[in-house]
Amino acid sequence: MASLLALQQAFLESFCGESEYVNAIEVKGASPQNRLQIYQKSIRGSFVKKLASLYPLTWKLVGEECADQAAHAFLQDEILLPAPSFDFDEWGYSFPDFLQHYPATQTLPYLADFAHLEWLKQRAYHADARVPLTAQDFKEIPPENYGKLILKLHPSASLFASVYPLNKVLAVAKGEEETVDLTEDKVNTLVIRPFETIVTHYLVDAYFSFFTSLHKGDSLIEALGKVDDSDFDIQEALAFAFQEGLFCGYEFAS
Amino acid sequence: MDSLEALNPEALVGVGLRRPHHSFILENKPPMGWFEIISENYFKKDGPSLSFLDKICVDYPLSFHGIGLSLGSAEGLDKGYLSSLKEFMNRFFPFLISDHLSWSNVQGGAFPTLLPIPYTDESFALFADHIAQAQDFLGREMLLENPSSYLEYKESTFSEADFLTTLCQKTGAKILLDINNVFVSASNHEWDAKAYLDAIPPELVKEIHLAGHSLRTFDDGTALLVDTHSSRVCDEVWELYAYAIARGMVVPTLIEWDDEIPEFEGLAHEAKIAQSYLDTRQVAYG
Known part of the structure; x- marks a missing residue:
């Protein structure tokens, strides 16, 4: 890896698919892919938990399993990072809009508005x-x-x-x-x-x-x-x- | 300020202050050496959490522990973070301020986790510069915590303990030694945890963290320890803590518990165990 900057950008890219990041990892014991996966899962898990804390009654209304799946789908296309300092003030505000079009919850037409009220x-x-x-x-x-x-x-x-x-x-x-x-x-x-x-x-x-x-x-x-x-x-x-x-x-x- | 300085909790045990315990603490004022808050959780906030902190700091010393300064970010320090921290510091007068040997910020965003850096000359120069900037801006010493890590980089040329020690010696920063992180990283990278502690000069250590961790097993049968802060401190970590104390690291110690958080009594129980280790050392050598 050419530099620390390139390494850190490669980590970001690793969320969207192919990345050079995994090649920088020492090969010993658990595979580099599994080692990287710990960080990626931790990050996605943190975001899902954050959404659950922002929308607790939405989680209760549809059930944890369904809500977690919706949250993972929300985060799937691209990783949405909060502003530096973990400023979550605005992060997650678009989750209600996402729910409006999320296939699994279309039987609950009020869900997006309910989530917006929670926001x-x-x-x-x-x-x-x-x-x-x-x-x-x-x-x-x-x-x-x-x-x-x-x-x-x-x-x-x-x-x-x-x-x-x-x-x-x-x-x-x-x-x-x-x-x-x-x-x-x-x-x-x-x-x-x-x-x-x-x-x-x-x-x-x-x-x-x-x-x-x-x-x-x-x-x-x-x-x-x-x-x-x-x-x-x-x-x-x-x-x-x-x-x-x-x-x-x-x-x-x- | 004078009263808080008088309360400086040398060799006392504290716990991480978490929202589920706010009401209990305010209503019951349980005996506790001090509380540590996650600094950025309170930035830009003017709601009930901050109001709670105004009340809590009257009765307990506070330390500020950050996970968002991103001292290892190649894109530079977030000046907004430092300004918020300074403003916050001038309001609550923490007796310690700490962050991590890690990075989290990239391309205008922040990962909500502590990511490892390669221990190279480039990283060393970057950290030294960023720590100097931060300490100059804040006008005080910072503590740097050793991370728990799940990967090492091929290009690293320092051991973590050497990197951390040399960095603190160069910058005047001190070490927040997370014993659980030492145990987790040692297990994940086949290090010798006691050799790690031996490589850290005791006089540089100004705070210790203790926490629980979990085991993650992969489909191929390999496994890694993960620093989940979701359980009690395990026997091996208590043993390492005793080893650190025996090496002279008799410093404020914190119990961290961030996931599957128990009732406050459960946290206080862990704190009492830690306090008994510290007290034994003080009786023996005091």
Whole structure:
């Protein structure tokens, strides 16, 4: 092997097929191929375990054997390395998309959305800590500024709509229900970790539209305009938001 | 900082701090010399894990053990990693900082394992440079751990023990001697484990690791030991530990357990055994 750099690149290539790496290994006792295989299996095994830790309820829902097979298939085409420092913050986020097309789980059409919801919980767990705004903080904003008020959502907050009843799927995953009726209503979810506990809220359409608009950076007035529900009560929605720690700051549109 | 320096756990046994034990430790504050964390598990995090660490460091000394600095990467050191480590170090004041004689980073990504390097002049120069960079940046001494390995390279010209010792003598770094890794590598490469320990100057060793391993048998009937950290420390490793202590390596010792993690009591039991080895030595020679 010409250099250390070439050797290390050859190790990476060994995951995709032919590589010179095996020729650099001393031949003594166990074969070079078996020795290399220990590292390769360890790496793939670590990635499968990492996926299982990112998507624990998905693993529970479909069973460990099936989930492990899906994970190996996900990792099969090319090795997906996390960023240096083993920064797994973004690693594995595309596993739900993979599940959407994975043949063995096509009988579970909700699985990709369910896994995505789990990803949002992971994201919430590792999000920056911020002290949520309180109703008292809001009261201190001069009312004449409400027209240009932009409320900032907490960094841990994510909003996600699914056509499947993910709350019922969750009950099945937790063993609280045995079956799920896919004809039941879709769900709008809000995942948030205002303090130390991750909370999943299921929102009515009006709240979901309102908070999604705020999440995109719309002003309070603009968000209100996007709610298509004559019964929508903004005071109740804001009271809910303050109670659940949804906002962490505000600014005024210029 | 002053209180933590007073707690400097010389010749005390600690255990690896793992997430399944977080709640138990906070609620029960079990007696333990110190805890070791995997440094990068906490980088870029501002969630409950970091909040837990804020609480735990009030009652226990911490050491930082890295698996991601990739000191042997031919593509250079990850400056972002070092910055995160320094920031983290300045928040929690670990009494030891360590990483491995290995590499993991290539082409902008990181393998989640510790990969072996050939023990050559090129590798030596690279490691010496990277360790100097890291210690200069952090402003403190680092410990370098001997890896468990499943292969050797044809082009190696140093023995591992000589490579590690000479590297530490050149850079001022110290050794984190993983006794289980010595046993695993010695078994896999037909080395003499005690000769390995004999080749390490005791004054360079500032920490010892102990752990369990597994046997992997191949279809052709050959087998290798694998450093799985998934079981109790075996008798042969305890024997090597006693041998190391007898050679004067009376230093903070850590029980590592990363897979099939037992209840905290199981880990504490292993720590008590290790402590009894250290205490015997201190009574005999103290």
